[in-house]
Amino acid sequence: MIGAGIAGAACCLRLTQLGFRPLWVAPEETLRDKPGELLSAAARPLLAALGAEGLLAKGTHRPAHGMFSAWGSDRLTERSSIVHLEGPQTVLDRMGFERGLNGLAEASGPVRLAEQLTGCAPAENGWLLDVAGRKMTCELAIDASGRKAVLARDRATRFRADRLAALYGFLDQDPASDVTPTPATLVEAVPDGWFYATCLADGRLALNFYTDADLMREASGGREPAWEAVLSTSVSVRRWIDEAGFLLPDKPLLASAATTWLAPCAGANWLAVGDAATAFDPLSSHGMTSALWSGLQGAEAAAASLTGDPLASDIYAERVARGVQEFLIGRRRIYAQETRFADSPFWQRRQQPKETVPA
Ligand SMILES: Cc1cc2nc3c(=O)[nH]c(=O)nc-3n(C[C@H](O)[C@H](O)[C@H](O)COP(=O)(O)OP(=O)(O)OC[C@H]3O[C@@H](n4cnc5c(N)ncnc54)[C@H](O)[C@@H]3O)c2cc1C
Known part of the structure; x- marks a missing residue:
């Protein structure tokens, strides 16, 4: 398991809940701040499934009740999330949230190496990993290294919808x-x-x-x-x-902040989760929720593969691919609502999108 962002921590936590003891190549976060703090309400049930919903109760976050937009019109429009059944989004203390999730994952009992993966190669029964000079093997590798996709990028085609x-x-x-x-x-x-x-x-x-x-x-x-x-x-x-x-x-x-994805995002002895699998335009405020979802689903697919289910990886990859198509349709719909800047290349590209291309 490679990476200590939201996807890596969620995936690690789920694997230990399923009775595994993963090797977690998880360098400490050095950033003081990371961009992206608007957490969708759809993240709540995912956090509950991980036993991590208490992370949202901290006073360093705030409910995102007041949402204003000037999109498609010069007038500022208010969209109150109080009227949404699924509840409000949350404006996170992003680093506090990541530290909390990381702490839960670490306490659940993986073997954690706070180092970078510096090399990897397919081996007879899985993978040969180089972790800051230490050589080790694993049967199945999960790439949660974010947009870098350090292991998965050489195993599949990366597509992009924009730059x-x-x-x-x-x-x-x-x-x-x-x-x-x-x-x-x-x-x-x-x-x-x-x-x-x-x-x-x-x-x-x-x-x-x-x-x-x-x-x-x-x-x-x-x-x-x-x-x-x-x-x-x-x-x-x-x-x-x-x-x-x-x-x-x-x-x-x-x-x-480009929309990119790997296809397929899983193979016989590897899979990608979080941004390593699909990185979405932040307009949707979906990246962190998607990282939690794919972390959970990826862990379950990995567990099933390791216990002899030959289809688990393919089913996971298909579900992710379906999610990408749904995301692209939603993204097009939102950008189409803005028609004031028809002469601008930025908006033209989104209103007449080309076929997606390998990156
Ligand atoms: C500007 C911006 C704004 C955003 N706003 C929002 C928002 O408001 N709401 C939202 O939901 N999403 C938002 N997102 C998206 C969201 O931040 C990402 O989808 C989310 O961080 C993905 O989590 P991840 O764990 O997959 O990847 P990351 O957070 O990138 O974590 C990757 C991890 O892998 C580790 N790693 C990398 N290389 C190696 C290596 N060689 N060895 C070991 N570990 C390695 C890194 O250290 C890191 O711990 C935004 C993104 C951007 C760029």
């Missing part, structure tokens, strides 16, 4: 400001892409701007990305930042 990239940052409020920021989430479409901003429970503003990698330079005024230039096309997010007195950090950070 979405994210600029992100976490903004502190000016201590001199006497405004209490609204605990809300705001999505705003602009000609070159879209903004997402949410107020975290600790009072900071998580700010993301999404555009295609090749449009990033243009969107940021032909220079290295700088928040001032990027925000020049925003009305609502800009106003929120100004009125609440959030301070723009020097430089935005950059991450890939």
